[in-house]
Structure formats: structure tokens, C-alpha cells
Amino acid sequence: xxxxxxxxxxxxxxxxxxxxxxxxxxxxxxxxxxxxxxxxxxxxxxxxxxxxxxxxxxxxxxxxxxxxxxxxxxxxxxxxxxxxxxxxxxxxxxxxxxxxxxxxxxxxxxxxxxxxxxxxxxxxxxxxxxxxxxxxxxxxxxxxxxxxxxxxxxxxxxxxxxxxxxxxxxxxxxxxxxxxxxxxxxxxxxxxxxxxxxxxxxxxxxxxxxxxxxxxxxxxxxxxxxxxxxxxxxxxxxxxxxxxxxxxxxxxxxxxxxxxxxxxxxxxxxxxxxxxxxxxxxxxxxxxxxxxxxxxxxxxxxxxxxxxxxxxxxxxxxxxxxxxxxxxxxxxxxxxxxxxxxxxxxxxxxxxxxxxxxxxxxxxxxxxxxxxxxxxxxxxxxxxxxxxxxxxxxxxxxxxxx
Numbered sequence: 001x002x003x004x005x006x007x008x009x010x011x012x013x014x015x016x017x018x019x020x021x022x023x024x025x026x027x028x029x030x031x032x033x034x035x036x037x038x039x040x041x042x043x044x045x046x047x048x049x050x051x052x053x054x055x056x057x058x059x060x061x062x063x064x065x066x067x068x069x070x071x072x073x074x075x076x077x078x079x080x081x082x083x084x085x086x087x088x089x090x091x092x093x094x095x096x097x098x099x100x101x102x103x104x105x106x107x108x109x110x111x112x113x114x115x116x117x118x119x120x121x122x123x124x125x126x127x128x129x130x131x132x133x134x135x136x137x138x139x140x141x142x143x144x145x146x147x148x149x150x151x152x153x154x155x156x157x158x159x160x161x162x163x164x165x166x167x168x169x170x171x172x173x174x175x176x177x178x179x180x181x182x183x184x185x186x187x188x189x190x191x192x193x194x195x196x197x198x199x200x201x202x203x204x205x206x207x208x209x210x211x212x213x214x215x216x217x218x219x220x221x222x223x224x225x226x227x228x229x230x231x232x233x234x235x236x237x238x239x240x241x242x243x244x245x246x247x248x249x250x251x252x253x254x255x256x257x258x259x260x261x262x263x264x265x266x267x268x269x270x271x272x273x274x275x276x277x278x279x280x281x282x283x284x285x286x287x288x289x290x291x292x293x294x295x296x297x298x299x300x301x302x303x304x305x306x307x308x309x310x311x312x313x314x315x316x317x318x319x320x321x322x323x324x325x326x327x328x329x330x331x332x333x334x335x336x337x338x339x340x341x342x343x344x345x346x347x348x349x350x351x352x353x354x355x356x357x358x359x360x361x362x363x364x365x366x367x368x369x370x371x372x373x374x375x376x377x378x379x380x381x382x383x384x385x386x387x388x389x390x391x392x393x394x395x396x397x398x399x400x401x402x
Contacts, residue, residue, distance in 0.1 A: 034067035037129045039397035045390075047383035048376040050367065051139060052088065053393060062136065062397070063087040064127060066096065077102050084127065090185060092178075096127075096149065109156040117150045118169065118197050121209050121255045121268055130399040133264075133290055133351055135361050138303035140284040140343055141270050143374055146251075150175045150193055169197040179219060187220040207257040209268075217274075218246040227334055231316075231327065239313040239331055249274040262292045281308035282340055295354070301347040305369075307340045341372025358400045365393045 039062040043053040052061040066084040073079060082097035099113025116123050120141060125131035126148070152173015159166055175190035195213040202208065224243050231240040255268035269285040283306045290299035312335060316328045349363035368390050369375045376391070378384035 029072040031070040031072075032067065033070075033402065034065070035128045035130060035399075035401045036065040037127075037397055037399045038063050039129075039135055039395060041393060041395040044392045044394070045387065046379070047387040048371065048378055048391065050376050050391065050393060051136070052090065054379070060087045062129075066127060068097070076104055107158050109158075110153070111156075112153045114149055114151050115154065115171075115173075117147060117175075117193075117213075118171070118195065118211065119146055119213065119251065119253065120270075121207075121257065121266075128399075128401065129361070129397065130357070130359055130401045133288070133297060133299040134301065134347065134349055135363050135395045135397045136365070136393075138284075138286040138301060138345065138347075139374075140303045140305035140345070141268060141286060143284075147175045147177065147179060147188065147190060149177075150190070152193065163203050164200055166198070166200040169195075169199075171195050171197075189218040191216045205259055207259075208255070210254045211252075213251040213253075214248065216246075216248050219276075221245050221338070224334060224338065227330065231331065234327065236313070236316055236327070238315050242313045243334065245276055247275050262294075264288075264290045282306070295352060297351040297353070299347075299349045299351070301345075301349070303343075303345045303347070305340075305343040305375075307342055307372075338373050341370040341375045343367060343369035343372075343375045357402060358398070360396075360398050362396045364395075367391050367393065 038059065040057055040059045041053045041061060042057045043050055043055055046055045052058075064084060064086045066082060068080065068082040070078060070080050078101045080097060080099055080101065081095065083094065084096040085093045095114065097114055097116065099111050099115050102110045116126070118124070120126070120137075122132055122137060122142070126137065126142065129135065150171075150173040152171060154169055154171035156167055156169045172192075172194045174193055175188065177188060178185040179188040193213070193215040195211060197211040198209065200208040224245060228240040228243040231237075231243070250273045252271045253269065255266070257266045258264065266288040267285070270283070272282040274281075284304065286301055286303035288299060288301040290297055312332070316331055317324055318328045319325065345365050345367045347363055347365040349361060352360045354360055367376075370389050371378050371384055371387065376387065376389075378387060
């Protein structure tokens, strides 16, 4: 607690320092900007939690404040740093971005340092709620399974083909930190991260995006590792190996956004493949439509997450003796507790742009899905049996940029 409080105090002091630099020196090479959000949410089921929300109103899950400093070192070299103060206990406050950019001309851009991992269409602005229609982007894609930052290098080449403006990005790097889900934090190592992103703007209205990412990963779930060692010691090596939390994952993504003055349509799809019980194969997508009654925007989103069945080793005999029966039950219980669950949702949202830099939002999301490592978490063992796999999440929020 003291460490987290100290971290937030440091961030606030840095905010004050950067703002004072901007006011006092007005350096033309330094550009200061920022954003924030104040979000309240309530889940109408007392048996489970979802993304930290329970049946008690809370402001702590998504409220944040951030400031970004861009300093132009030369005509072609700049440095960018983003500091973020978050109210969520599962997310650290501090430096979110810190990278060096080199842009030799209008067609090429190279970056090196700590950057946002470009998994999705809204990756770069995932914390900037003012930049999109939702309060919460569809959890089926914008999942805690994935890590938000990486340390490495990237290169972007921009080009035009007739009415199409496009870019291709290649990047590589690593990540060493924590992955958070179900209100727990797990040490995570990502190595040999490699990816490619293709973006295109067609005719000024249609945005297209596709990407491919691959990496080696190691996730430390201590309770699973301990149990796997017990199985290995008992001679059930195949069962122990099936509980591995390390290997390789591949991620495929595609999306499209069509925008007119008074309406917009969006679709995004992702497939995650690996050989672990945590996420053996996950396919997710959303479709969204919005209509503008200036300054009010109404949007409707359907999202879906589909998981594959976990292939169990099934080598532990049952009914031979009580000791083996306990191992058999414990193994299957571990599989159930660590597997991902299917999840469907329908979200109705309203946004009011009260000014050029302030927006107010309200939305309700109806979820249908089981208890899983990335979906609902039972608040007690008895609550798990009482949960009917349906819940509504109500949220209101204020978004601003400066």
C-alpha cells in the first residue's frame, strides 16, 4: 500500500513539474498534452465479480489521469514520455510510454523504447476514453490476457496507392512484468516478440487493419506450478506437462471502420492460438454501429468470445484408491478453474460531447457467460452454483483531454 501511494505521489509531482515547465518556459520544442477519465460502475449480481466490478458502486476500476510530453530534440529526432496515475489496485501507476522516435522523412518512422503493443485498432488510445464510443472497449478482445506494453523497436513505412493511404509496421521486443486478471497479478515473461501491422485508409471513410503477432511466453501461476510438480513426482508426467504455462502463442487480428458524418460502423476480429490450458484457442469479435444526433451519439455493440475445449491428459486412474482419486479430482478442478469461458455481450451506450475536449457517457452491458479465468469470478464456492451466467454492468463516465 505504501509503495503504491508513493508511486502515485511521484506521478502527481511529475505532472505538476511538466505543467510548470510548459507554463514557465513555453519551450517551442516541448509539447504537453494529457487526458483523464472518471468512471463509475455497478454489476447487478452479488455472486460474481467482472473486471473488478461487483454489486457495489465503485469509481476505482477505470478512473485515471495521464500526461504526455513530446520533446523535439532535432528536426528528425524526438522523445515521448507518458505518465499515468491509475486508481485500479491491479494496475501500476508510473511511466506508460518512454521511447525515442526518428523520422528521416514523411514516409518513414522508427521508434525504440517502451511502447504500446499494437494488438488492436484502439491500442494506442486504449486509455483515452475520449477517443472512442464505449466506456469499456469489448472485453472479449481488449482482454487482460494480453500485455499492454513492450520494450523494443519498430519501423513504420507510409505510402499511397491511388485513393488508398496505407502503412506497414514491423516490430520486435520483449516484455517482463505482470499480467493481471481475476484481480490477481502473475509474473509474465514475453520473449522473441515479433509482429506486423497493416493499416489502410480508403477514400477517407473506410479504415482497414490487419496484424499478426507471435512470441514465446512464460506465465508464473504458482498454484498450478506447485500442483504440476506433485503430479510429476507421482509419475503422471503427461498430466503435469498439460498444465504448462509456457510456450508460443500466435495472434491474428483484422478489423474495419466505416465513418460518415452522422453514423459509423465497426468490426474487429481476433484469434489467439497456443498450447496451454490458459488459452488453447480463443476467437473473439465485435460488431458495432453508432448514430450521431449532434452532440449526442448512440451506439450498439455485440461482442462474442468463443473458446476451444481443453484437451486433458486423462492418465490418472479413478476408483483405484483414495489418494489417486484426490489427484484425479484436483487435476480436473484445476482445469476448470484456469480455463477461459465463452462470453457474449450486448452494449447500449450514449455519449454526449459537452465540448471539444469533454464528453459524458452512459452504457449498460448485458453479459452471458460462465465463470472463467478471463470472465466472471465467483465470490465464494456457493456463489458459483448460484450464478446463472447472466449479469448486467452499468457504467457512467466523464472523459476529457487537454
